[in-house]
Amino acid sequence: MNGFKEFLFRGNFVELAVAVVIGAAFSGLVTAFVSSFIGPLIALMGGQPDFSELTFHIDGTRFPYGGFLTALISFLIVAAVIYFLVALPIIKLLERFARAEQATERPCPHCLTNIPINASRCRSCTMEVAPISPTPEF
Structure with a gap:
């Protein structure tokens, strides 16, 4: 039982658990931002941002590729939002701090x-x- 307790309270495990919870909350935030602002902007420019109704048929079998297309576009938009609004500013900030540290x-x-x-x-x-x-x- 002591080994299990050490495993649970080891620093890396607790940090990982906190990172997962924060990541899930941040994911919800980014998803809400994309669906509230980016999706309507796409709808203004190119029509409907939801392609889930797109399908094709081969020998009577229905292939609903629109759901995949919607998920792919959503993923690319979320990745771009995270990169430009989170990752890029942090990279620039870290570069500025690194320049400030002189030997x-x-x-x-x-x-x-x-x-x-x-x-x-x-x-x-x-x-x-x-x-x-x-x-x-x-």
Whole structure:
């Protein structure tokens, strides 16, 4: 029983459970956004956004391909909304944070001990080191 309790309260398991719950809630939010705003915009431009009535028949067998077509279009729209409204802004934000983090140390060229960027002498081997000019930010 202790092994099961350790499994349940292990950090990764709890984090995964929280991620699944948050993901489900976020999925509902994105689906509602797409059905409330994106679907009507598509209907304005190209007619009805629901193609579930589209079918074809071969030898009396009905193939309802419209449901698949509607699901495919819905998936592509949801993926685009998530990418452009969530993933892309987070990627840009993380890039900005990464640029803001500048190195404060560098390796000594003689003994490879980390020394401050602006140091002119290594504290370990006492050799003189050339200063590094700061790189301009764009």
